Amino acid sequence: MDKERLVAMANDIAAFFDSEPDKAVAAEGVRFHITRFWDPRMRREIVAHLQGGGAGLCETARTAVAQLTNSPNQSK
């Protein structure tokens, strides 16, 4: 899938959660949202993109996707 589009989507989600002052909480919000709403192939590709350097991902999205790497199928 188009990496730029996935990056833009992750950053848009992060922009909402970035109003949370605790950055760890914000990143967890992004991770949880992606886990709940992204199809597995999208999650695999954003994880692969991060592992390839993660160009374009904002800090919160980057942290969230890194956590996704550790628990790609986890739902809450």
Next chain:
Amino acid sequence: MYAQGYHDQGTPAPASEPSATAVTLEIDGVSVTVPAGTSIMRAAALAGGDIPKLCATDTLKAFGSCRVCLVEVEGRKGFPASCTTEVAAGMKVRTASDAVQNLRRNVLELYVSEHPMGSCPDSSRCELESLAAVHGIGESRFAGADTSRDIATPKPVDLSNPYFRFDNDLCIVCSRCVRACEDTQGTFALTIEGRGIESRVSASQQQPFLESECVSCGACVEACPTGALLEKSVITAGLPQKAIPTTCAYCGVGCSLVAEVTDGAVSRMVPNRAGRANQGHACVKGRFAYGYATHADRVTKPMIRKRITDEWREVSWEEAFAYAASEFKRIQAAHGKDSIGGITSSRCTNEETFLVQKLVRAAFGTNNVDTCARVCHSPTGYGLKHTLGESAGTQEFVSVQHADVIVVIGASPTEAHPVFASQMKRRLRAGARLIVIDPRAIALVKSPHIEADYHLRLLPGTNVAVINALAHVVVTEGLTKEQYIADRCEAASYEKWKKFVADPANSPEAMQKITGVPAELIRGAARLYARGPNSAIYYGLGVTEHSQGTTMVMGIANLAMATGNLGREGVGVSPLRGQNNVQGSCDMGSFPHEFSGYRHVSDDATRALFESMWKVQLGSEPGLRIPNMFEAALDGSFRGLYIQGEDFAQSDPNTAHVTAALSAMECIVIQDIFHNETAKFAHVFLPGSSFLEKDGTFTNAERRISRVRKVMEPLAGLADWEVTMRLSNALGYPMSYSHPSQIMDEIAALTPTFTGVSYEKLDRLGSIQWPCNDRAPQGTPTMHVGSFVRGKGKFYVTAYVPTNERTSSRYPLLLTTGRVLTQYNVGAQTRRTANLAWHSEDRLELHPHDAEARGIEHGDWVGVTSRAGDTVLRVEITDRVAPGVVYTTFHFPESGANLITTENSDWATNCPEYKVTAVQVVKVAQPAAWQMRRRAKQPAPVG
């Protein structure tokens, strides 16, 4: 003319019914007990003894002008009109004494002098001629008298409206039409002109109906007691042989209608006066624009083709199902289970959408199912679920009659939800205050007897900045309802939100330069809303179709919680759903991440319930959303799609991107009633059925489940639910329903909010608002009474994040989109009706200043260019839009409105940002060649 078989009770029920004190009186020797405030006329009707009348009908306040309903009341002088005289305890009424009958015959004779017997096209349904016949009047002794109108010289009949005619010679000037236009519709297009014998009904300034302010709702036609205002279809078709209650297939109001049928075809559609959603009213679409169902363009034969460049080949149903199934299986064998998916439609019934998602999850074995709500109200589901606990509006429509302050955000109810708009206007005329938040001056801002107290004319894309500024005022001026919040909301989330909105960065003064709304207007509106005491918010796609659509929905819920405006009548947060079954399609598990009743696919207990019923293992991972499907199609991981009743190629943003994705797929199966734009990319065409051709249910914007009843047989032989079932069987996953009621039984068994719903109960109660279960066996008109569905209401911090779509020197204007009253969405239905008489092309609204700067004049063709694409539209110069903002509708494919919208979308749901596109507008000589070719192919309308 009433619906066939309707028993009119003459005057409305008193407002206090049914809790009013009971009053017992005697009418013609029979004891009758009715609520205080009831008219004698209604009391008699309730007792089964109708009093003759002409100017009275139970949808309008008593007028007392015709003098036909005179009665005698023992102990009172004279002959009072029974419509305007209220009952009293012990009263003795005589409705047909010799004296009364003599008077009544004289009055009727006077009417007949100007409306001779036999002059109506259908005398049996003319109230005057029927009454005269009953009273033994054949000819009038007064006919031809000097005081009489000149009936020997017929006046021209006004045939201008495509659906009804006005014959002034048959008019008895009872004013029912004028009062219906005022009280029922709220348009004030009709008046009585002249005095005495010269009095006549006039549309606007003696204009033909089509050219007047009339919105063709038909309330006047239904109110007319004679044949003066009459549907043309009734003249053509004659008397109906049966009347079938059903539900409208247009907007989310979900009007209850009665289809009158003559020789197997609909001859007239009238609103059901018992309909709770529409309260006996309808609009130009629901009442009149049903002709598309039998339009010559209907596809009635299944078709297949190997490649989209091949010609279509008509085949049997069996061959079509076998081919579709074999293609889907072939793709899955080569590319995996998740390489295909399906789309449910908000124009189809609950039962049909439930079956499509079942087919995708159980027969395809994937969660790649989505619905057209993705592109309209998906942020509503997400936003309200997270804040309040349920993905639905909180009120029933009649709740608006208890509102003191009405807030309309990003919606134009008079255009898109006209029947609810009439109810809203009635409340506003009674004194409710109005706040409109919209970039455009919608009709409600100023119309007859209505003027908004505040019009917050914000720049497109700045909704969240406005809602935060409103909240800032509420919090910093101490207008919050602290006890309500303490009792019903999460304290920690409230404290965090309160601190956030109180920040001076969110003040109206700080936000003014972002929103373009003067700070004092924001402050005034916030105070008005907070002080209510009953304040109700109604919103539309101008809220949801933004990159911050979900944030705005949360912001609205925050504001309502903070001011205590949830959980009772007259308040609430009510999304005005665009299509008739958007709510239903979402309820039915059409989203890729959740089953019916909004339960996530990863929930083991829920999945086990479905697996047990469906006898198949289900996936626990969310599937692809519509825009994700397009992306996956372009990268080759998604190759097959079953689409029921959806036209991506016209309705979804960035058309070039969508059509590239559709072209990349190997098998698209489309099920529709017409050969739409998306069908150009399809390999299998399965003919669909209109709402007139099947049984089922729709769920409207107020969570009201209403029955859809078959009026005629499916033109292609199968209803949509039967098509899905046969496709599933061809795929090897058996389905064997014999009637949609069985599908509803399965929905009820699997969905906690539908546990108590059945066709038997729907027939008994008329309609049901979910949740309907053991705790609420009759349904739930108002949500969140006492506590929120999620337990404690949760406030969310809603920081304003500017959209990426911004103006520049290259694209200096902001385009936003919407609907007009007479057309509907992509126009597949309404473009094939006589509604073209009002709106035959989409136009671009441009402010006079922007027009002057570009040398553009009214009616010019203009090129509209965005970073996604370009199109050409004819321009309408108007100050309905602000300088810097342009607006168009998207009802015609040749307009190409979505060639210019972008792939920007809501952060939470991927709902497209239709409402903000940076564009440039320049004068051009003519439309593009493709547009002219497309325009030439426009289907001919039918009445």
